[in-house]
């Protein structure tokens with residue numbers, strides 16, 4: 001058979017790269033249209049473009065593997081071929097591919113359309129996860145209302161996709177095997193290109209667990225003080241519905257009744273955001289301005305024209321879960337977020353803008369290199385900026401926090417700082433076990449260690465072992481609680497966030513050093529890299 005030379009490989013690959021950009025653009029547009037407006041027409045268009053994209057990738061792959069890329073001299077050409085030789089789900093037959101795309105679309109549709117009835121008014125049954133249910137979980141301090149919401153959301157989301165999910169697992173593993181991986185867990189872990197990746201994550205958790213346990217104990221005590229000893233036991237797991245979040249993954253929403261120094265200023269700037277007339281658009285403009293202050297890229301005009309920055313009021317069904325989009329043409333980048341004016345969504349806006357900044361910074365790369373160094377990197381960029389934005393110093397600088405009168409008083413300053421660090425811990429430390437167990441469960445499922453009849457039991461065993469939480473009512477295998485979380489039904493891996501929540505502090509420290517903010521033992525928690533072009537240069 002003909003041996004293809006490295007020169008011919010260059011020509012082949014450049015042509016492939018030009019073509020894949022076109023298919024990728026068409027596919028992204030069809031996916032955007034479906035996620036922004038869930039209709040049968042948009043589903044059919046999405047399936048068609050997805051099938052065309054998969055067919056193109058599979059046909060190109062037949063050609064690509066004829067090149068002896070393992071023996072190429074040029075490392076960049078070799079890596080392009082190596083990464084492109086993993087076909088992913090496009091390796092499936094046309095029928096299987098379409099079936100898998102349909103299954104995931106249907107699960108996303110079920111999740112996005114799910115509604116529950118109000119606890120206060122059982123005739124009001126139009127509460128969506130975003131914004132109504134999320135807001136209720138943030139503000140309600142009625143543990144029976146919280147239990148109602150917790151149960152009803154799971155009954156209308158996870159439970160409905162139990163059968164479909166089994167077929168999803170089968171098809172994902174079938175695709176993985178067609179790519180010479182043992183199962184989809186191995187394929188997903190390939191993203192980190194690190195042999196002992198799972199051991200490294202396990203070692204990180206062992207390191208961080210003691211801090212989590214201290215936070216867990218403190219929070220449990222204050223929940224017991226708030227809700228009483230009938231509702232919250234002095235020892236053991238925390239009831240999952242009391243932590244201010246549907247999945248107990250971040251606990252920042254319950255900080256108000258457990259601040260270490262309650263008489264000190266809290267750094268929840270939501271009231272000031274509302275008082276100052278913040279809009280979703282202003283939140284994203286604020287984030288853009290931070291990136292620009294680092295000498296990084298501003299958003300293209302089309303970003304502001306084409307993004308969806310708040311939930312449309314035309315009653316359409318759409319995927320509200322925040323996301324950032326790259327349309328593969330080195331121009332069109334967007335965010336879709338059903339933004340509410342509050343501090344949590346201001347952080348999420350920075351998170352999503354971090355994805356878009358990454359898109360803009362690598363837009364000149366070949367398509368195959370337009371991805372994070374690993375997926376954790378992509379998730380970390382925006383959060384790094386949010387760490388600076390969240391500091392009392394920065395919030396005061398942008399007028400979202402009043403100058404604290406007690407500035408002069410050293411003790412008051414120290415106590416306010418403890419409050420700030422505690423609120424960061426509620427969002428960043430509390431999150432770690434949840435992020436870990438999300439893919440521990442899926443790795444076990446894809447590897448066949450957990451079978452469908454044990455799906456829910458295994459999830460709750462992990463939730464008790466890692467998060468140290470328990471359901472407010474008994475659960476059975478009729479329930480399917482893990483699928484009440486977007487990423488499970490939307491086919492999005494999750495260990496990326498565990499990686500991100502660790503490396504974002506390492507990035508923050510490095511950028512703070514570059515910004516000269518750590519001189520004379522200045523504490524990391526007061527660092528704000530705003531306007532530091534040195535930090536921006538490092539980040540870019």
Ligand SMILES: C=C(C[SeH])C(=O)N1CCC[C@H]1C(=O)O
Nearest residue numbers: 249321322323324348351497
């Ligand atoms: C904001 C996004 C889109 Se990439 C997200 O899914 N995040 C951001 C942090 C954790 C995770 C979640 O919401 O579960």
Ligand SMILES: [Zn+2]
Nearest residue numbers: 351355378379
């Ligand atoms: Zn993200």
